[in-house]
Amino acid sequence: MAKVIVVTSGKGGVGKTTTSAAISTGLALRGFKTVVIDFDVGLRNLDLIMGCERRVVYDFVNVIMGDANLNQALIKDKQLENLFILPASQTRDKDALTQEGVEKVLNELKASFDFIVCDSPAGIERGAHLAMYFADEAIVVTNPEVSSVRDSDRMLGLLSSKSRRAETGQSPVKEHLLLTRYSPERVERGEMLSVEDVQEILSIPLLGVIPESQAVLNASNSGRPVILDAESTAGQAYADAVARFLGENVDHRFLTAEKKGFLKRLFGSVA
Amino acid sequence: MSLLDLFRSRNKTNTAAIAKERLQILVSHERSTRSGPDFLPELKQELLAVIRKYYPIELDQVKVQLGKQDDCSLLELDIVLPVNVKADVA
Ligand SMILES: Nc1ncnc2c1ncn2[C@@H]1O[C@H](COP(=O)(O)OP(=O)(O)OP(=O)(O)O)[C@@H](O)[C@H]1O
Numbered sequence: 001m002a003k004v005i006v007v008t009s010g011k012g013g014v015g016k017t018t019t020s021a022a023i024s025t026g027l028a029l030r031g032f033k034t035v036v037i038d039f040d041v042g043l044r045n046l047d048l049i050m051g052c053e054r055r056v057v058y059d060f061v062n063v064i065m066g067d068a069n070l071n072q073a074l075i076k077d078k079q080l081e082n083l084f085i086l087p088a089s090q091t092r093d094k095d096a097l098t099q100e101g102v103e104k105v106l107n108e109l110k111a112s113f114d115f116i117v118c119d120s121p122a123g124i125e126r127g128a129h130l131a132m133y134f135a136d137e138a139i140v141v142t143n144p145e146v147s148s149v150r151d152s153d154r155m156l157g158l159l160s161s162k163s164r165r166a167e168t169g170q171s172p173v174k175e176h177l178l179l180t181r182y183s184p185e186r187v188e189r190g191e192m193l194s195v196e197d198v199q200e201i202l203s204i205p206l207l208g209v210i211p212e213s214q215a216v217l218n219a220s221n222s223g224r225p226v227i228l229d230a231e232s233t234a235g236q237a238y239a240d241a242v243a244r245f246l247g248e249n250v251d252h253r254f255l256t257a258e259k260k261g262f263l264k265r266l267f268g269s270v271a
Numbered sequence: 272m273s274l275l276d277l278f279r280s281r282n283k284t285n286t287a288a289i290a291k292e293r294l295q296i297l298v299s300h301e302r303s304t305r306s307g308p309d310f311l312p313e314l315k316q317e318l319l320a321v322i323r324k325y326y327p328i329e330l331d332q333v334k335v336q337l338g339k340q341d342d343c344s345l346l347e348l349d350i351v352l353p354v355n356v357k358a359d360v361a
C-alpha cells in the first residue's frame with residue numbers, strides 16, 4: 001500500500017525542499033518506486049534541486065485541471081529508474097489546487113507508487129494544508145532556533161487536528177522530527193538549542209539530525225540531491241534518516257563537535 | 272576561533288538556555304489554547320472587549336479555559352484586574 005509522506009515545517013526556508021529531494025532519492029535508491037510532488041504553487045523549486053528543471057512540460061495544476069494526464073506530467077529522474085518528480089506550476093495562482101483535485105491525483109499515484117513525498121510550501125495556509133491533509137506520515141523539518149521550533153509545534157497541532165486522518169478518526173499521522181542545519185560547535189558554546197532541547201519541547205520521535213553543511217549548497221548548485229554526495233556529512237545523515245524511516249536501527253552521527261587540537265583552537269583557520 | 276574568542280566564550284551568557292526556557296513557556300501556552308474548541312479565542316476576544324468597557328486590561332490578563340469536571344464541561348474564566356485602578360466606565 002502506497003504511503004503518503006508530507007515534508008512540512010510551518011516556517012519557511014528551513015530545508016523542506018532539500019529534505020524532500022534527499023528523502024525521495026534515498027527511498028528510490030533503496031528500490032522503492034517513489035514520486036516527489038512540489039506543492040509550492042507559484043514558487044516551484046523542487047525541479048531545480050532535483051536537476052530536472054529543463055524537462056518540465058506539464059505540472060501538478062495541469063493534471064488537476066485536466067490539461068494533461070499524469071504520465072505526461074511526471075518527470076522520470078535521469079539516474080534512478082524508480083524516481084519521479086511532479087513539478088508545481090510556476091504561474092498559476094494558489095487557488096488552482098483543490099482538495100478534490102489533490103485527492104484524485106494522489107489516488108491515481110497510489111496505484112503505482114510505494115511512496116509519495118509531498119514537499120510542502122511554508123506557512124499554514126491553503127498550500128501547506130493541502131500538502132499535509134492526506135498524509136500518512138509527516139517529516140517535520142525544524143531548525144534549532146526559536147521561531148522554527150514554535151512553528152513546528154503549530155504544525156504538529158494541525159497534523160493532529162486538521163489532517164484527514166484526524167478528521168475521520170483514523171490512527172493519527174505518524175510524526176517524525178528532522179532537525180536540520182545543526183551545528184554541534186555552536187551547541188557546545190551554548191549558542192544553539194541542542195537536539196535534546198528541541199526533542200524535549202516537541203516530544204516526537206527523532207528521525208535524524210542533518211548538520212549544517214557546505215555540501216547542501218553544492219548539491220543545489222549542481223541539481224543533485226545531497227544524499228547522492230556520500231562523502232558529505234549531510235548526505236550521510238540523510239541516508240541514515242532514510243534507513244530509520246524504513247525501520248532500521250541506526251545510531252545518530254555528527255552530533256558532537258569535531259575535536260580540535262589546542263593549537264588549532266588558538267589559531268583557528270591559520271593553523 | 273581566535274584566542275580572544277576562546278576567552279570570550281567562557282563568560283558569555285548561554286542564550287540557548289534562554290531560548291529553551293522561552294520556548295517551553297510559549298509552546299505550553301499555545302498548546303493549551305488550541306486544545307479547546309475553535310471558538311475559544313473568539314470568546315476570549317469578546318470577553319476582553321466587554322471587560323475593557325470597565326477596566327483597562329490586556330489580552331494576557333484574561334484566561335479562558337475549557338476543562339472537565341465529572342460529567343460537566345467547565346468554562347473557567349480567570350481575569351486579572353490591575354491594582355489601584357478604579358472601575359472607570361468609558
Ligand atoms: N543542512 C544544511 N546545511 C546548509 N544549508 C542548508 C541545509 N539545509 C538547507 N540549507 C539551505 O537552506 C536554504 C533553504 O533550504 P530549502 O529551500 O530546502 O528550504 P525550504 O524549507 O524548502 O524553503 P521554503 O519554505 O522557501 O520552501 C537553501 O539555501 C539550502 O541550501
Ligand SMILES: [Mg+2]
Pocket residue numbers: 016017018040045120121
Ligand atoms: Mg521549499
